[in-house]
Amino acid sequence: MKKIVVGLAVVLGFCMCTHKPSGTLDVNKALDYCAKQTQRTLTELETDSGIDYTMMPRNIMADEQHWNCRKATKEEWCAGFWPGVLWYDYEYTKDKQVLEEAENFTHSLKFLSHIPAYDHDLGFLVFCSYGNGYRLTKNPAYKQVILDTADTLATLFNPIVGTILSWPREVEPRNWPHNTIMDNMINLEMLFWAAKNGGNPYLYDIAVSHADKTMKSQFRPDYTSYHVAVYDTITGNLIKGVTHQGYADSTMWARGQAWAIYGYTVVYRETKDPKYLDFAQKVTDVYLDRLPEDKVPYWDFDDPSIPNAPRDASAGAVVASALLELSTYLPNGTGKRYKDAAIEMLTSLSSDSYQSGESKPSFLLHSVGHWPNHSEIDASIIYADYYYIEALLRLKRLQEGYGVLG
Template sequence: MSGSYCIYPFLRRAGLCFILCSFAAFVFAQDLLSADKEIKYCAAQSGRTLKQIPVNMTDNIPRTISANSNQWKLVGYSDWCSGFWPGLLWYLYEGTHDRQWKIEADRFTRELTPLVNHSGFDHDLGFQVFNSFGNGYRLTHDSGYKKTILQAADSLASLFNPRVGTILSWPPMVKKMGWPHNTIIDNMINLELLFWASKNGGSHKLYDVAVSHAETTMHNHFRPDYSAYHVVVYDTVTGKKIKGITHQGYADNSMWARGQSWAIYGFTMCYRETRRADFLDFAQKVADRYLKDLPADLIPYWDFDAPDIPDAPRDASAAAITASALMELSTFVRDKIKAKSYRQKAEQMLKSLSSSAYQSRSTNSAFLLHSTGHQPNKTEVNASIIYADYYYLEALIRLEKLKKRKSLYHEL
């Protein structure tokens, strides 16, 4: 503590400033979140979940637990959330070094292999394949995983419209909703699959598609205050933006919490993959917009403009995604004060999520309570949802690495 400022000059003269400041630092250190403890909590909860999954059942992947239940709703490999459970298991293997998690992660990952047998059916291939096979390959270098990832990247890229400059997110919505070419903010996360593939044996065109999508999204998907639209609809012939709307938010002009968290995470990742200063600058702008109006516990309401705040449902999943994103963003920002602020906010979010107010504990075998999937549709509201658990654990793994001064991409 030498050189530190002491508000009591007489204590400095008495040689007691060091003691006082050291004690304050000790108290602060004791108050920090224990990532290792919370990772062990996640492992215990996942062990309970495994016991709930029936043997020899096709739909055996946990997705959600409703507020009035303690049982997981299980889905099949084609569900958009199918990659989060095996990805979560890979993170448990990374965080605990327990080989049993590797065995389970491999089992559930391989169930998703049929996803690459169909070309360009949905943008969610990134969520499905990169979270599962991607984490698996990072930790094992299994050549079979790599082959699947490369196939998935080619399939995802087939949805790219060069006139528009983005990937078509929801093909069924073209006819169902009359959205000629629709792109949702969630799609930013799936670009990581393309970036990785372009650098690991895939075509360089995959990199170009990812960059084009990010650039076009940056220019068309945000309002002047840097809040994100959920959906942008484009003209397929001219490539021009038609309108910005919502599908899961409160209103077309409102800030849907999880959508903004996808933006923070996505543009942070795009900077990591491209080192383009404009992506880093934009990641900070969308992050600052999100941080500006959070409740005291830093867990957002499902939509920042919901009319029934403070009685509106919260969204723990948005907080988990943002906490993980801010962990990474803090390592890129050159302004040390701002970088420290992002890291502190991330830790504070994790502390809130790790409290009795948000952890599931004995309520059910998920990690977290109080996530909101689709409030306008009245589905998965105030629920436990698998992607909230995935990003919560990812954020804890990242925090543990940062505390040990390791790269966020340090392998076993």
């Protein structure tokens, strides 16, 4: 019965969300909404014995009203997003209670800086939490955690292949000798940061090598991306490009393309090499050209059930945030086009069609986690909220005449 309800929600809910974004986006109103929802979540996490700071909000299914939380372990790749949401909310509200909770939840991830790498997700886990924490507080203890974790992430780098191994656990069961997923592009930011903030300068070289090999091997001629690149560990050559979370090996999985847009924007920021700026635009343009009218993507651009396929608000939020930054590196015409596209995306995401409103304490509805695994379909997911509030803060800074980065 539950599957039927979710299926109907997908068919009915997403068919209603196809209109072009309308109205003017009020950034402060949207951020006030995020602040209200953040307080709702904090209240929900309270128990008679207080808050368990090792339990992180992860998702709310379509037919649910409350967060499903998961223990902050090395396996829980999303554990850094809720602390990151709190840091962003504190940045906007300057609420000292939110600051205290951000510190408490962030501290629960310190263990990641002194254990062996489980997989590539250390950037998501630590830079979204400790990275934002250090940016806002300059706490030297936070800096050390980031530097130590960057060194740990670097242990997954294979110099023969030239990329970071994403999933050690998938090497044998899938016969993927060295696998690199597009999500890994986001973790490079922590390596770049560490290299210029007292860490090993070699971390910069690892990040550049990873970006270059991914650019060469993990994209099709039309600049759509493979979710997973499988490499030979002896020659370093590409064996094949496949998917793990997309519809098929040959399709454009929305969130994978979103990671590429965001990732290469960061690589350009950190290197100022124009080839990355050019590439960021190419992977962006193929995404923008295929968006539906309301600018929020279907979970996979090639799902044959479109227009009855689920949307992925998380991919929309990631791209909106990335395009606001990318727009600042380009001449007025191109830059304005990307900025305007980001505002259209945020306008849709801030509408009743996508905001959770009173129904749930999350920010957004309608994200897809892992369709092939039948997991988190048409759900509120914490990383959608993280990139949504990040994008809103970036737009607010631009509107106030500041740089896009805090």
